[in-house]
Amino acid sequence: MHEKFDTIVVGAGPAGNAAAYTLAKAGLSVLQIERGETPGSKNVQGAILYADALERIIPDFRDDAPLERYLIEQRGWLLDDEAYVGGNYRAEAFNRPPYNRYTIVRAQFDKWFSKKVQDAGGLVICETTVRELIFDGDRVAGVLTDREGGAIYADLVILADGVNSTLARKAGFHPELKPKDVALAVKETLFLAPEIIEPRFNVKGDEGVAIEMVGKITKGMIGTGFLYTNKESLTIGVGCMLSDFAAQKIPPYVMLEEMKAHPAIRPLLEGAEVKEYVAHLIPEGGYDAIPKLYGNGWMIAGDSAGLVNAVHREGSNLAMTSGRLAAETAIDLHAAGQPFSAANLAGYKQRLDDSFVMKDLKKYRRLPAALHRSPHFFTLYPELITLAAHQWVKVDGVDKKSKEREVRRAFAGRRGWLGMMGDAFRLWRAFE
Amino acid sequence: MHIVVCIKQVPDSSQIRVHPVTNTIMRQGVPAVVNPYDLFALEEALRLKDTYGAQVTVLCMGPPPAEAALRKAISFGADDAILVTDRAFAGSDTLATSFALASAIGQIGRNMAVDLVFCGKQTIDGDTAQVGPGIAKRLDLQLLTYVSQVDRVDTERREIVVQRRAEGGVQVLQTRLPCLITMLEGTNEMRFASQAGMFRAARHPVRVWDKAAAGIEDVAKIGLKGSPTVVSKVFAPQPKASKAEQIKCESNAPKDLAVTLIAKLFTQHPALESAISAGTTGSI
Numbered sequence: 042m043h044e045k046f047d048t049i050v051v052g053a054g055p056a057g058n059a060a061a062y063t064l065a066k067a068g069l070s071v072l073q074i075e076r077g078e079t080p081g082s083k084n085v086q087g088a089i090l091y092a093d094a095l096e097r098i099i100p101d102f103r104d105d106a107p108l109e110r111y112l113i114e115q116r117g118w119l120l121d122d123e124a125y126v127g128g129n130y131r132a133e134a135f136n137r138p139p140y141n142r143y144t145i146v147r148a149q150f151d152k153w154f155s156k157k158v159q160d161a162g163g164l165v166i167c168e169t170t171v172r173e174l175i176f177d178g179d180r181v182a183g184v185l186t187d188r189e190g191g192a193i194y195a196d197l198v199i200l201a202d203g204v205n206s207t208l209a210r211k212a213g214f215h216p217e218l219k220p221k222d223v224a225l226a227v228k229e230t231l232f233l234a235p236e237i238i239e240p241r242f243n244v245k246g247d248e249g250v251a252i253e254m255v256g257k258i259t260k261g262m263i264g265t266g267f268l269y270t271n272k273e274s275l276t277i278g279v280g281c282m283l284s285d286f287a288a289q290k291i292p293p294y295v296m297l298e299e300m301k302a303h304p305a306i307r308p309l310l311e312g313a314e315v316k317e318y319v320a321h322l323i324p325e326g327g328y329d330a331i332p333k334l335y336g337n338g339w340m341i342a343g344d345s346a347g348l349v350n351a352v353h354r355e356g357s358n359l360a361m362t363s364g365r366l367a368a369e370t371a372i373d374l375h376a377a378g379q380p381f382s383a384a385n386l387a388g389y390k391q392r393l394d395d396s397f398v399m400k401d402l403k404k405y406r407r408l409p410a411a412l413h414r415s416p417h418f419f420t421l422y423p424e425l426i427t428l429a430a431h432q433w434v435k436v437d438g439v440d441k442k443s444k445e446r447e448v449r450r451a452f453a454g455r456r457g458w459l460g461m462m463g464d465a466f467r468l469w470r471a472f473e
Numbered sequence: 474m475h476i477v478v479c480i481k482q483v484p485d486s487s488q489i490r491v492h493p494v495t496n497t498i499m500r501q502g503v504p505a506v507v508n509p510y511d512l513f514a515l516e517e518a519l520r521l522k523d524t525y526g527a528q529v530t531v532l533c534m535g536p537p538p539a540e541a542a543l544r545k546a547i548s549f550g551a552d553d554a555i556l557v558t559d560r561a562f563a564g565s566d567t568l569a570t571s572f573a574l575a576s577a578i579g580q581i582g583r584n585m586a587v588d589l590v591f592c593g594k595q596t597i598d599g600d601t602a603q604v605g606p607g608i609a610k611r612l613d614l615q616l617l618t619y620v621s622q623v624d625r626v627d628t629e630r631r632e633i634v635v636q637r638r639a640e641g642g643v644q645v646l647q648t649r650l651p652c653l654i655t656m657l658e659g660t661n662e663m664r665f666a667s668q669a670g671m672f673r674a675a676r677h678p679v680r681v682w683d684k685a686a687a688g689i690e691d692v693a694k695i696g697l698k699g700s701p702t703v704v705s706k707v708f709a710p711q712p713k714a715s716k717a718e719q720i721k722c723e724s725n726a727p728k729d730l731a732v733t734l735i736a737k738l739f740t741q742h743p744a745l746e747s748a749i750s751a752g753t754t755g756s757i
């Protein structure tokens with residue numbers, strides 16, 4: 042009577058799609074359940090796609106995936122209230138296929154990925170929310186959806202239900218996220234004709250630019266801003282730790298509006314029309330906030346497992362990679378006729394540890410604490426550095442030595458040498 | 474009883490944007506939905522199926538992605554789904570659309586005679602409300618428009634009784650089968666598909682018909698060729714806004730409020746005052 046599958050995948054974001062596709066392609070029976078009207082309908086934003094992670098799942102994805110622009114230039118800006126200091130990296134190497142990074146519109150990308158899952162033989166059901174997991178003793182035996190007759194069984198359930206997974210929390214797999222471990226990001230998609238984007242950002246054809254920003258735009262909170270070029274739109278956003286938003290009582294949309302009005306940013310947006318606004322959480326607790334990743338009959342991947350590299354603003358690639366590794370673990374066990382027991386699924390954790398996912402997260406495990414201890418990175422330093430740049434560039438009859446002294450005095454007076462050395466040390470350790 | 478429900482896939486108009494320069498609709502990235510009006514038609518058909526037992530076939534003309542609209546109908550309880558799709562249909566206006574749909578319904582009827590055809594009252598993108606009547610005329614079906622409820626169907630006596638929303642009241646109409654009904658919005662509420670319905674929809678083989686399968690031989694009657702409608706100009710209406718005026722009133726009593734308001738109206742529109750006072754006796 043009840044439906045039964047080899048595997049059920051909850052969620053059709055990058056993690057869920059990677060897992061479901063890999064499983065279906067290997068011939069396991071897969072049911073994927075997504076609560077959105079279509080895959081991606083809940084993820085209506087522009088984002089950066091890292092080709093490598095997808096290539097390992099669908100090598101020829103470039104043939105038909107809805108890609109916006111490939112990035113040939115990365116800009117990094119440090120912003121004061123009215124100024125910015127920045128660096129650009131633009132390389133012809135990024136202008137030769139196969140391209141390394143693309144901008145995408147998630148709504149379209151997720152839909153494309155889901156079609157691949159279906160073509161590979163996976164059964165995808167949307168507009169259906171998984172309410173809870175069905176247990177048989179301590180083994181996960183299936184899911185219960187919000188629909189009449191919604192008990193569905195499987196030998197294995199992969200949770201890829203995104204940040205703050207209610208399912209994992211309800212099942213007791215991990216506790217509620219703490220506000221200090223999660224960022225709130227808001228972003229907008231703004232329509233702008235390609236004929237305007239191209240000269241404005243110095244690109245042509247399908248070339249694109251990404252700008253990452255740190256500084257006063259986040260009003261002393263730990264966070265970053267970003268701006269990407271899509272085919273005929275721009276994505277702009279800003280994200281900060283939820284605990285900071287709560288403490289400072291600044292509404293995120295106000296922060297974004299003020300950022301859009303910054304003299305360095307406003308001209309880039311001129312004439313653009315807002316298409317979409319979204320707010321979304323990002324798990325940024327890093328390595329130390331990663332919950333248990335597997336158990337009897339279940340694995341957890343992507344954002345729901347807290348796998349986000351906040352420093353490099355990478356999330357979807359960790360999601361896709363963890364989804365793929367979870368699937369490969371299951372495929373190997375299935376082929377060997379082994380049960381999906383906790384002991385056997387430990388192989389998933391091992392694969393993650395061996396991959397860039399855990400290695401990178403481990404590398405930055407000290408960063409959240411370092412930044413929490415030195416909020417100056419987001420306020421004082423941008424101010425001082427733009428001051429230094431201003432002195433350096435401005436020609437006003439003052440001799441260079443006096444200018445240098447002026448700058449040094451400003452640094453020492455505002456933060457103190459000891460404080461700066463402490464900040465530098467913590468930052469160095471965090472990035473080491 | 475065999476019921477055909479015509480459903481159209483339309484861009485979600487709440488998310489549509491008009492190009493600021495060309496005034497044309499920008500469809501890129503706009504999600505498609507089942508024309509909301511058609512869900513009332515489908516639900517009414519499914520209720521008849523619940524009451525009397527029926528085969529419900531959903532029919533859609535549109536590009537390949539419109540299959541999603543049909544699958545959705547299957548999840549709610551439709552039995553069969555046909556997508557009529559062919560490049561030759563591109564650019565069809567209401568005349569050509571109703572011709573193609575009528576022809577397809579003719580083909581559907583060859584396996585099992587069709588007793589009832591349901592359409593929505595209109596679509597949210599074309600908004601013409603012409604396709605339903607067009608189909609009825611071509612297939613020589615009795616036509617019932619603006620129906621708010623089907624009261625009774627008698628397949629033995631080939632009769633149907635419906636309620637029709639009309640100005641100032643509700644008409645109860647009886648006619649013969651086969652007939653075509655265009656269903657009014659807000660008249661029922663679409664059911665929530667069961668899990669089994671979702672599985673059926675995900676697995677259902679939607680039948681895809683090209684123009685030949687839909688029984689169309691004369692290509693001059695479909696697509697651009699079969700569409701005499703010409704869009705000669707597209708323009709955006711100028712938004713007109715005048716500043717709201719606040720009227721102060723001494724007391725809050727309804728009578729005083731009304732009198733103040735009417736006095737104000739009359740000072741601004743003296744013609745109105747004279748017209749009214751000419752037609753009435755006594756004071757306000």
Ligand SMILES: Cc1cc2nc3c(=O)[nH]c(=O)nc-3n(C[C@H](O)[C@H](O)[C@H](O)COP(=O)(O)OP(=O)(O)OC[C@H]3O[C@@H](n4cnc5c(N)ncnc54)[C@H](O)[C@@H]3O)c2cc1C
Pocket residue numbers: 051052053054055056057058074075076077081083084087088089090091169170171172201202203204208226227228278280320321322323342343344345349354355356357358360
């Ligand atoms: C503003 C912002 C910008 C970002 N920019 C980038 C970027 O440029 N590049 C990058 O790589 N990453 C970026 N990220 C991170 C990236 O979006 C995530 O890491 C990635 O989406 C994680 O994928 P996922 O599949 O784990 O989760 P999600 O993409 O969140 O997918 C989870 C899916 O599960 C569904 N779901 C949830 N609960 C249930 C349930 N109970 N039943 C059924 N379905 C359910 C949801 O509807 C959703 O579709 C950004 C994040 C934000 C918020």
Ligand SMILES: Cc1cc2nc3c(=O)[nH]c(=O)nc-3n(C[C@H](O)[C@H](O)[C@H](O)COP(=O)(O)OP(=O)(O)OC[C@H]3O[C@@H](n4cnc5c(N)ncnc54)[C@H](O)[C@@H]3O)c2cc1C
Pocket residue numbers: 479480481482508510511514532533534535563564565566567568570574591592593594595596598599600601602603604605702703704
């Ligand atoms: C002035 C004008 C110009 C147009 N020009 C073009 C053009 O150049 N190219 C173009 O592609 N379109 C064009 N259209 C749109 C096209 O003519 C209509 O979308 C189509 O003919 C259906 O008409 P409608 O949407 O008004 O449906 P209505 O008559 O409002 O629909 C009533 C009911 O008929 C049924 N129905 C309607 N269409 C379908 C369908 N396709 N499949 C199944 N059931 C259906 C539904 O039950 C619906 O509720 C134009 C429309 C207008 C008004």
